[in-house]
Amino acid sequence: MRGVFLGCIFLLFQSVCVAQSISDLQKKKQDAAKEIEYTSRLLNETQQSEKSSLSKLRLLTSKISHRNAILTSIKHEIDIYDECIANNTLAIELLTNDLEKLKEEYAVLVTLAYKNKGSSDQLLFLLSAESFNQAYRRMLYFKRYTAFRQNQANTIATVQEVLDNNRLKLEQQKQAKQALIGVTQKEKQTLAKEQGQQSSELQQLKKKKSSLQKTLNDQRKIERQLEREIQRIIEEEARKSRDAGGPGFELTPEQKLIGNSFEQNKQRLPWPVERGIIVEHFGVHQHPVLTNVQVQNNGINIATETGATVRSIFNGEVSRVFGISGGNTAVIIRHGSFLSVYSNLREVVVKKGDKVLTKQKIGTVYTDFDDGNKSILKFQIWKESTKLNPELWIGR
Template identity: 30%
Template structure:
């Protein structure tokens, strides 16, 4: 029973350690990614500092740096909490192993005392021959043999437990050192975060002197955003209406064909003229919904289902980037707005990519930049703020196919793509559909 308990304890500890190892690996992978993104932002920020005049790009980079720095501190805190758990578990394991070792030593000491009192061959033989009969003498002989074997096993158990205890103590020391390093890293990150916030305040103060220009730029951006939203809604409305008209025309043609067959059958059955006329009347057509219209054909229905099946797995509309404005309402420089998609900052000259196969609905020019709309069954994706386009309306595209290049704002110096997702006229948060980076 003791052996079984020890085995179960060891298996449970091994399972916990394995889970922690996986979680620790994930946290370290996330921290490395954050470090890489912070390094990119630092390089970009240093380039913007060459201009003595504070810019919107500087402020946006600082905002992104602060957000990533806060996320990194959160990740480090998670690592510290995990290490605290490992330290507690390893400490409990050390105490358990120490207790087992003390018990083994105590039992072994008792065996040594017994063996000392019965160490001579004469005493052993007297013990065997003192049995009442041959059967009892045989059992005593076997007992002495088993006692010797058990003593050897106990000695081996003591050595094994001592070795395991030594390993656990070393592991505990390493974990404590790792925690100490993480605490130092956490302190440095907090100090850096404080400096970045101070720098952000200074940049904001500098930019406040340009408030009139900034407000004008912000209003222009908001106007462009509203124009994008109108273009998307108008294009979707046209697409839905065209699909609905086509579906209804096909339905009317089918209804007329069925009515003609019914009238022909009524004539063949020598029915009255009134009955024939009634049979020849086509049945009224029910107006289809937007979703029904956009998925009326088998091809569109399949594409729609395939798109739905890839929720959370769609590639990003650019190869690399960070979301700088999330989906939903927000306030920027005192101006309230509602983002119907997400804004992704990427590298200069980056290519915009289709997140799924589909058909180009339209290519629109919006205040000097382009927007491409793709249809995937009842789902429609929009890619705005493109400097150039490489597709045309009616063209079929594949997943990750290049649609054009993302434009760089000459005022802010940022390269940002605006991406939206719409389902038959209803706005959808696209972030939940994209794969995690």
């Protein structure tokens, strides 16, 4: 019977692990669904304009990516249920076999007990002992035999209860799997519709290649201007330090403390907007429309709502506020040896030299009502003159 109880313990442990895995997958599904819901809101804003735009295409691409994430989570959930159903079926088979053996053994015990049910037989058996010690041992035998028979009955009841629970659980698991299969079909239908919208948007944009090339060239100019401003900040600070007799730019003790705190909060820094969708990632990647054209992004582009507040990601000091030709206003904030850069802003509410706190408002995202009502924040993080991937620094 030790095997039965070990099996029960294994099944209990397995059910806890499975519940945790399913809970994790459901959390991922919920997060992806929230992102889809928010992306749909942004798409509704952009679709008020009949123009096709890269912003619409990127939002649709993001939506499709999250839809695929949901489908992947559902597939993993179904795989877990398949494993559970297989394990539970095996457990039920083993428990059923054990139960049959227990019942057979118990039937033998009951038959023996029936044959020797007379108390006079037991008394004669005791009195026929050759010594007191032998009589005492025979009495102990009767007691142990009776206890064993009772334990056998209790074990049968326990195994039967476990077996009934497993059968109920198996049925629930089959129903849960079937429900997930139904959800998968609906998600695939929605995905196909979204992919059709993406394809249509892409075809429309391919007719505007010259316009897209011009936009890309303008973006490259903005990136170069931002880089020049960052280098200018670093050179100015070094020059001021040298003029004061120093070897070059050196952080003050307060700046060093802020810089260390900034670095210690890697992957936990707040987003520069309360809510948004990353529609263009850091580094070099293929242009979504123009063939054989590589795009270099020194940061990330975040799509957000009209009039969204832009906020500082950490305590720091405003190093520069300046206008960019074709890029609206940009703000650079120093956090010790780190710089955070926010561009495509309007209504900036800070100025050079201001001390800012984490999540303090610095301005508002510019909304281009002539280009699909897009509201895009361009956000970068630098460590002096080294570009960093913001996605590795801000919280998920």
